Each structure stands twice: as C-alpha cells, then as structure tokens.
Amino acid sequence: LELTEYKVSLTGLHARNEKTIQATQDWERSRIDEATLKETFHKDCDSLVELQRRVGAEYVTDGQITLAWQDLFRPISAGFQGLEPGPMVRWFNTNTFFYMPIVKGAISSDGKALARAIEKRFVNHGSSLKIILPDPLTFVELAEDRHYGSKEKLLFAYTDALRGELRALSSLGVKYVQFSAPSLVYRLKQKPFSRAGLKQLGEAVRNALKGVSLKSGFYPFFGDASPYLPELFDFIPTDDIGLDLTQTDDSALSATGKGVIAGIVDSRTTYLEDVASLASRVEGVVDRTGTKTVTLAPSADLRYIPRTSADEKLEVLGRLRATLRKGSDSPRVKATRRRRAK
Amino acid sequence: VKAFPTQEIGSLPKFGWRTKPFRQMALTDDDLETAKQWGDILQVEGRGDLYRLLSKRYSFSDEEKKTIVDFSLLYAIRMCETAGQGLAKEPGLDLVWSGEQARTEMYETAVSNIAGFEFVGKVRSFDNKYWRMASIRSAPKYKENYHLEELVFTEREAERKVKVPVTDAITIMAWSDNNYYTGKWAKKAGLPPSKRSFSARREFTLELAKIIRRVIRELIENGVEEVQIDIPAATQYQSEDDIKLVAESFNETTKGLDATFSVHSCFPPSLGYGILFPHLLEMKKCERFSLEYGNRDTFETGLDAKSRVGFEDLKLFKQYGYKKQLGVGVIHIHSDTLPSVEVVRDRVLYSAKVTDLPPENLYVNPDCGLRTRRPEIAQKMLDLVVGGAELARLRSG
Numbered sequence: 001l002e003l004t005e006y007k008v009s010l011t012g013l014h015a016r017n018e019k020t021i022q023a024t025q026d027w028e029r030s031r032i033d034e035a036t037l038k039e040t041f042h043k044d045c046d047s048l049v050e051l052q053r054r055v056g057a058e059y060v061t062d063g064q065i066t067l068a069w070q071d072l073f074r075p076i077s078a079g080f081q082g083l084e085p086g087p088m089v090r091w092f093n094t095n096t097f098f099y100m101p102i103v104k105g106a107i108s109s110d111g112k113a114l115a116r117a118i119e120k121r122f123v124n125h126g127s128s129l130k131i132i133l134p135d136p137l138t139f140v141e142l143a144e145d146r147h148y149g150s151k152e153k154l155l156f157a158y159t160d161a162l163r164g165e166l167r168a169l170s171s172l173g174v175k176y177v178q179f180s181a182p183s184l185v186y187r188l189k190q191k192p193f194s195r196a197g198l199k200q201l202g203e204a205v206r207n208a209l210k211g212v213s214l215k216s217g218f219y220p221f222f223g224d225a226s227p228y229l230p231e232l233f234d235f236i237p238t239d240d241i242g243l244d245l246t247q248t249d250d251s252a253l254s255a256t257g258k259g260v261i262a263g264i265v266d267s268r269t270t271y272l273e274d275v276a277s278l279a280s281r282v283e284g285v286v287d288r289t290g291t292k293t294v295t296l297a298p299s300a301d302l303r304y305i306p307r308t309s310a311d312e313k314l315e316v317l318g319r320l321r322a323t324l325r326k327g328s329d330s331p332r333v334k335a336t337r338r339r340r341a342k
Numbered sequence: 343v344k345a346f347p348t349q350e351i352g353s354l355p356k357f358g359w360r361t362k363p364f365r366q367m368a369l370t371d372d373d374l375e376t377a378k379q380w381g382d383i384l385q386v387e388g389r390g391d392l393y394r395l396l397s398k399r400y401s402f403s404d405e406e407k408k409t410i411v412d413f414s415l416l417y418a419i420r421m422c423e424t425a426g427q428g429l430a431k432e433p434g435l436d437l438v439w440s441g442e443q444a445r446t447e448m449y450e451t452a453v454s455n456i457a458g459f460e461f462v463g464k465v466r467s468f469d470n471k472y473w474r475m476a477s478i479r480s481a482p483k484y485k486e487n488y489h490l491e492e493l494v495f496t497e498r499e500a501e502r503k504v505k506v507p508v509t510d511a512i513t514i515m516a517w518s519d520n521n522y523y524t525g526k527w528a529k530k531a532g533l534p535p536s537k538r539s540f541s542a543r544r545e546f547t548l549e550l551a552k553i554i555r556r557v558i559r560e561l562i563e564n565g566v567e568e569v570q571i572d573i574p575a576a577t578q579y580q581s582e583d584d585i586k587l588v589a590e591s592f593n594e595t596t597k598g599l600d601a602t603f604s605v606h607s608c609f610p611p612s613l614g615y616g617i618l619f620p621h622l623l624e625m626k627k628c629e630r631f632s633l634e635y636g637n638r639d640t641f642e643t644g645l646d647a648k649s650r651v652g653f654e655d656l657k658l659f660k661q662y663g664y665k666k667q668l669g670v671g672v673i674h675i676h677s678d679t680l681p682s683v684e685v686v687r688d689r690v691l692y693s694a695k696v697t698d699l700p701p702e703n704l705y706v707n708p709d710c711g712l713r714t715r716r717p718e719i720a721q722k723m724l725d726l727v728v729g730g731a732e733l734a735r736l737r738s739g
Contacts, residue, residue: 016466024470070469087638087652088468088676090611093579095517097468097609142612188580188617224536246535268539270462270477271524305519306463306475 004286005293006324007058008317011219012132012301014063015310020044041066045119051311055318059130059176068117071098072134079113080161082106086144092186092222094304101143107157111164115172128175135179136204159208166212178217185223192227202235215239219261221300226252233258246299250285259293260285265316267298270309272316279323296320345701346690346731347436349669350422351606352507353711354441355720359396360414363407368400384420412495415440419500421721426728433728437505444492448509448572449517450474455488456553462519477519484553487560497565505568508558511550511591516575520546540583547587551594559599568602577610580617589624596627603627608634608710614655620662632669634709643684650692657696671709672730673723680722686730701738706731
C-alpha cells in the first residue's frame with residue numbers, strides 16, 4: 001500500500017459556475033458581447049484549474065466548459081469533415097442532451113479541431129493538461145452513419161481522424177487523453193459487448209494512439225464494468241483503465257500492471273460521501289489489483305450537479321487522497337500494513 | 343368525431359411584460375408595443391386595461407402583478423384558440439391550455455411548492471439551457487395546490503376544451519438531487535451499488551406520487567376533465583426496474599382519480615421509445631401518449647419510411663397491439679427552422695399509416711412545450727399543427 005501512488009483527476013465536462021451561466025444567457029440575449037463572455041469563461045476555467053491543483057491533480061482539465069464543448073461530441077461533430085451535429089438526443093440516463101453526430105461523408109480533420117477547443121494557456125503552465133474525448137465505441141454507437149455502412153469501418157475512420165488530432169495536441173503540449181466510454185457498460189436492451197468486439201475496440205484505441213506521445217486512460221462509466229474483467233485491462237491499450245465504482249462490482253477485479261481510475265465519488269448527487277468509507281473501498285481495489293497508480297475520480301462528468309457541489313466533490317477527492325496517503329484514518333490500511341509487515 | 347384533433351403540449355413563451363415586473367425590471371417601449379401588437383392579433387378582450395396598467399412600467403403591486411399574469415394566461419389561451427388563422431379553414435386547437443404562464447417553469451413551480459426541497463444551483467441541460475436544481479433534504483410533503491388558481495382562471499376563460507399539464511413524480515425525482523434518499527440508502531449494507539441507487543429513486547418517486555395525486559384530485563374537484571401527466575424524464579433512467587417504476591408511479595398518481603389522463607414524454611436516448619415497451623402499456627388509465635417525433639425527421643415531403651425516418655418508433659405501438667389514442671409531435675421545438683405545412687401533413691398521414699389507428703385517435707401536437715421559442719415562432723408552430731392536421735384531414739377524406 002505504501003507503494004501506491006494516489007492522484008486526483010476530473011473525468012468529464014465540468015459544471016459552469018453561476019456567473020458563467022448568467023453570462024451565457026446574457027450573451028444569447030445580446031446583453032453582453034463575445035469578448036465579455038470569453039473573459040467570464042477564462043475566469044471560470046482559471047478557478048477550476050486552481051482547485052484541481054489544490055486537491056493534488058497531476059493532470060488538470062480546463063473543465064471543457066466553453067461553447068466549444070456544448071456536448072462531448074461537439075468539437076468533433078462540428079469540427080471534423082464528413083460529420084455534422086444532428087438531432088438532439090438524451091445523453092444516457094441524464095437530463096442532459098447532445099446533438100447526435102451525423103456521418104455524411106468520409107471522416108477527416110485538419111488536425112486542429114480539438115486544439116481550437118482547448119484553453120491553450122493551461123498547456124505547460126505549471127500543470128499538465130488532460131483532454132477528455134468520446135471513445136471510439138461511444139462515437140460509433142451514438143452517431144448516425146449515412147456513409148460507411150459498417151460499424152467496423154466507422155470505428156477505424158473515427159480513430160484515423162482522431163490520431164492526427166491527438167498528435168497535434170501532443171505537439172502543443174497536452175499530456176493526457178481520456179477516452180470516455182459509457183457505451184461499453186451502459187447497454188440496456190442491447191447485447192453485452194462481445195470479447196471479440198472488445199478486442200476490436202482495443203485495436204481501434206491503439207489505432208488512435210499510434211505514434212501519439214500522450215499518456216492515456218479509458219473510462220467506461222454509467223455502468224458495471226465487471227462483466228468485462230479482466231479483458232478490459234488486457235485488451236484496451238491505455239495506461240489507465242477506469243471503473244465507475246458507483247456501479248461496478250469490484251470483487252471481480254484481478255491483478256493488473258495498469259493504473260486504475262477509481263470513479264469513487266458519485267457525480268450524480270450532492271450527497272457528500274464519508275471519506276473513510278471511500279478510502280476503505282479504494283484500498284479494496286488496490287488489494288485486488290496490486291496497481292501502483294490509482295487516480296481518484298468522480299464517477300462521471302461533474303456537470304450533473306451545480307458547480308458549488310461539483311467543486312465540493314472534487315474537494316472530497318482531495319481529502320480522500322490525503323487520507324489514503326497518510327493511511328492514518330483507515331483501520332483497513334493499518335490492518336493491511338500489519339499483515340504485510342508480518 | 344373529428345379526425346386528427348389538435349392539442350398543445352403545455353408551455354408557451356412568456357412576453358417581456360409578463361416576466362420583467364417579477365424581476366424588478368422596468369418595462370420598455372418595446373414591451374408595451376409587444377403587448378399591444380399581440381393583444382390586437384389575438385383580439386384579447388379587455389386589453390385596454392392591460393395597456394393602461396403596463397404604462398406604469400415599474401413598481402407594480404402584488405395585485406397588479408396578478409392582473410398581468412392573468413392577462414398573460416389570456417393571451418396564451420387565445421393564441422391556442424386562434425392557431426392556424428390564415429392557414430386553416432377551422433383555426434384553433436381542439437385542446438387548449440394557458441401556456442403555463444402562471445408557472446415559473448414545469449419543474450421549479452412544483453418543487454417550490456412541495457416541502458423538503460432546497461434549491462442548490464443551476465445545471466446545464468444542453469447548450470446554454472439550464473434548470474434550477476432542487477435537492478431533497480427531507481421526506482417531501484404537500485404544502486399547497488400550485489395549479490389550482492391557473493386552472494380556475496383557464497376553465498373560466500377558455501372557449502375550447504381544457505387539458506391541464508401536471509409534472510409527474512418521475513420527472514421531479516430525475517431532475518432533482520436525490521440527496522436525502524441517497525444518504526438514507528447508503529446506510530443500508532449488503533446491497534449492490536446499483537440496487538441502492540434504484541431503491542433511493544423509487545422511494546423518492548412514490549412519496550412524490552402521493553403528493554401529486556392530491557394536487558390532481560383537487561383539480562378534478564374543481565372541474566377539470568382532462569389531465570396531461572408530463573413525464574419528459576420517462577426515458578431518463580432506463581433499466582428494466584426504472585421503466586417499471588415509470589408505470590408504477592403513473593398508476594400510483596392516478597389511483598382512485600376519475601378523469602381522462604394522457605402522458606407526454608420527449609427526447610429519448612438514441613435507443614428511442616422502444617426502451618419503454620412493454621411497461622409503458624401498464625399505465626392503465628392512460629388514454630393517450632403524446633410523444634416527440636418531429637425532432638428526428640426530415641424536411642422532405644413524402645409518406646415513405648426514408649422521408650419520415652423520425653416517426654419509425656411509432657411502429658412499436660402497432661407491434662404491441664395498441665388501440666387507444668396517440669399524440670404525435672410534428673414540430674421540433676428547439677429550432678426556429680420550420681417545416682412546410684405539407685411536410686407536417688405528411689408526418690400526420692404517415693403516423694396514421696404506421697399505427698393503423700383511426701384518424702380520430704391520432705392527435706397532432708408540437709413535440710413539446712414552446713417556452714424556449716420567441717412568440718412569433720411559437721405561433722407559427724401552432725399554425726403548422728392546425729394547418730397540417732387540416733390538410734391531412736382533407737387528404738385522408
């Protein structure tokens with residue numbers, strides 16, 4: 001346990017603060033100009049980055065809260081050639097919505113679509129910047145394909161285009177990419193994803209990351225990942241694999257050399273969890289996996305609760321990290337240490 | 343019996359002269375002009391009294407604010423009753439409401455009037471649209487009937503049949519922060535995480551259903567005959583247990599009540615409304631499902647599956663042998679881009695074709711409430727509903 005490194009990270013789009021919310025509404029009603037809106041977004045991003053630093057995040061995101069990120073797909077569906085935003089559709093089991101990407105032609109990009117969407121001032125500015133993107137499966141499952149006629153072709157066309165974007169981000173100085181993969185575990189009334197399908201998904205992720213010097217994570221949330229264990233860790237070629245622990249039965253975990261993104265605080269409620277209970281659960285994950293790196297994270301995006309509560313959740317993660325590092329508040333850590341010492 | 347009757351879904355946009363007095367903002371010349379312009383268009387009776395009142399521009403008393411809301415209700419009723427003028431020989435929706443003008447919004451009004459909630463901040467729904475989230479901090483309790491006054495007014499003033507929309511328990515649960523019940527169920531050991539969170543949702547929902555039943559019972563006692571249970575969140579939580587809960591909540595809400603009940607829902611996930619079947623049909627007292635379809639459709643005329651791709655889900659009703667009424671959403675409400683009246687006609691005719699329902703069982707409506715549109719766009723949308731239904735009527739003979 002002493003060897004485990006604990007980090008903190010956001011795993012999705014963050015909530016906008018109340019000033020930003022007001023500014024977006026004022027801007028829509030032409031009460032403020034675009035420069036004022038941008039300035040408000042800047043301040044909001046600044047405060048969020050500062051908070052992430054304070055709670056010990058190694059990789060920070062800019063929150064992905066600006067107009068470029070009206071939904072997780074938007075910079076892609078509006079910025080890649082061959083795609084366009086389509087009808088408004090519910091985002092999984094939330095009261096949030098996205099514009100379905102419509103695949104109208106061959107997918108390509110100028111390699112700058114994602115670079116345009118990030119707040120570049122946070123690159124190499126005391127923190128390592130992380131970007132969060134839809135994983136290939138989620139893209140394929142939620143897009144409407146009017147061009148390729150084959151899920152496999154679409155999967156690799158998307159990752160081909162993504163690769164150029166990721167290389168450009170890497171050149172800019174972005175350090176980490178997380179693929180958000182709710183479609184893998186949220187499969188109501190659909191067949192569970194097959195082992196062969198998971199393997200192919202791994203190949204698609206590998207295709208996206210070919211020649212890309214970014215650290216990477218793959219995070220399936222909104223569902224129980226245990227049916228995909230241990231293959232999830234074996235087939236997906238990212239440095240870290242995420243588990244939504246508000247949904248996942250972690251008794252199915254086994255040893256891995258990869259890092260684990262532990263989606264431990266519930267991003268769907270303002271209810272603040274007891275840090276000691278969370279610590280105990282995380283230690284269970286460490287025991288089962290033997291992982292050397294645990295990224296403590298919200299179970300999903302922190303955009304489903306208001307900003308104040310979202311930030312409180314982030315602070316819980318900071319306290320959890322401190323608790324786990326000290327190990328002093330957890331009887332389980334003491335017991336494990338005693339057991340290991342013997 | 344009329345073929346392809348028409349209805350609205352609930353909300354209509356609010357004019358600046360309706361909202362500004364409550365935000366302590368002074369009315370502008372433009373606000374006054376808008377009141378006059380629309381008052382004339384809609385031929386609102388007694389509108390001169392409103393103009394005189396609005397000319398005060400600011401510092402309205404509570405009584406004056408109530409008068410402003412009443413006029414706002416009246417404008418909305420008349421907008422429903424005159425929809426389709428210039429486009430249809432028989433203007434006016436068959437079922438009308440007062441545009442939810444007396445409500446802050448369908449969720450906020452309900453949670454503001456049920457004890458146990460506390461507002462915690464705004465959450466983004468999509469783009470730059472937000473809702474003010476309330477958190478449940480203790481078991482919810484009935485405070486007062488938050489729809490009674492607007493119902494009495496609307497019933498008195500409307501010349502067409504009234505349908506009152508009431509937000510259901512599932513939606514209030516789903517749009518709220520379930521702090522109290524999450525905490526309560528977190529303490530119960532031995533349950534897997536997903537079971538714990540479902541139990542928290544179910545207990546919260548069924549407590550709310552009892553309160554909403556009381557609200558509706560009082561509305562029925564005051565003369566309303568038709569109630570639309572608004573469940574936009576019906577497709578939010580999508581597990582088998584959650585879908586069953588949608589039906590259970592509806593049945594619990596309507597238990598022992600005698601009225602005509604319909605259900606409205608919209609914007610399902612990419613899986614479509616199929617996720618609700620067959621449990622949707624367990625809502626025994628539901629006479630009509632009014633659902634959104636226009637959003638996903640093309641702007642081409644035609645009665646083929648490709649042109650009418652947005653209406654594919656309707657086939658489910660036929661597959662499950664559904665024989666009651668349907669309300670088909672023929673206008674996407676989150677865009678100012680409007681279909682032609684001929685496209686609306688074809689949407690209606692295609693709906694009849696794929697459901698095999700008699701035309702009198704097929705209501706025509708916008709996808710959802712129109713509160714996010716400007717008044718002139720909302721009016722055009724209602725015009726298209728009435729005009730498109732009339733063309734469909736003519737075409738189908």
